[in-house]
Amino acid sequence: MWLDRVTTALLLLVGLVNLLPGLVAFAPSQITTAYGVSAEGPGSADLTVLLRHRAVLLGLVGLALLCAAFVPSFHLPAVTAGAISMGSFLLLAYSTPGLHSATMRVARIDTAAIVALAVAALLILRKIA
Template sequence: MWTDRLTTALFVVVGAVNLLPGVVALAPSRITTAYGVSIDGPDSADLTVLLRHRAVLLGLVGIALLCAAFIPSLRVPALIGGGVSMGSFLLLAYTTPALNDATMRVARIDIAAIALLVVAAVLVWRKNA
């Protein structure tokens, strides 16, 4: 059915959005490009570790969403995890003044991804109802 294919596609897209920042975990030189923050300076090691850890966690969320695309029993937990992850970032981003343009770009991408996740949630709910 077309709704099953759409649901799978939505999980794949949102999973990829969460998985792509995982590159930072393996290539910390991409931090400045991804987040618009400098990782040079006396305290840069701390910031680098924190952002790389963030990348690992996003990668895990992305993997969960990609797995849920093909394993329907994982969809509800993946929806919850993805929603909490992106929603908490948006809450923090929009309640913190003076964020740079790169961070706000990430927030806008997360808004679009959450919208797709909501559509996926509605399709999952309708199928399970």
Template sequence: MWIDRLTTALLVIVGAVNLLPSFVALAPSRITTAYGITVDGADAADLTVLLRHRAVLLGLVGIGLLCAAFIPSLRVPAMVAGAVSMGTFLLFAYATPGLNSATMRVARIDIAALALLAVAAVLVWRKAR
């Protein structure tokens, strides 16, 4: 019983971490706050569209993880999607020199969320045995 409750709590936390940036899709003025960059200049429209699209995709991952918190049959695919999403961001972030402090803050948050997701995965695996 405690394994189920802990797994649910972990998936809710990781889902929320992924869902929060999705508000950039509806409020592109928050891009500067979220990522520490300005979207001015010649490529501003392109960058804004790309970041808003990223926000939608993160929202989908977040919703999937939140649903998986309460629907056990969704847990494995949602956790895989979350791990791939956060893992690739971390790979890109740490392979790219010169990122600003806001982007590195996002990377640190993703490290923590990925660790929580790993704990949830172990709990799901343990229960399935």
């Protein structure tokens, strides 16, 4: 029973980590704070749209993980989506030199979140087996 609570807590935590950046979709003024890149000046409209779209996708992954915390049938698709989303970002971030410190902060947060997600996945698999 306590392992179920740990799994739920981990899924909630990772869900929030993914959901919170989704707020950038509704508050584009926070782009500079979140990512350390300027969304001002020539060409910034394109960057703003891309980052807001990223925020929507992160929000969807976050919502899926939050739902999975309470709906066991969502475990596999939500954990898979979270792992692909965070894993691909980490691969891109750690293979790209010269990123801003704010982007690397996001990478460190995602590293901790993907470890938490992996623990949740192991607990889910343990229960299934």
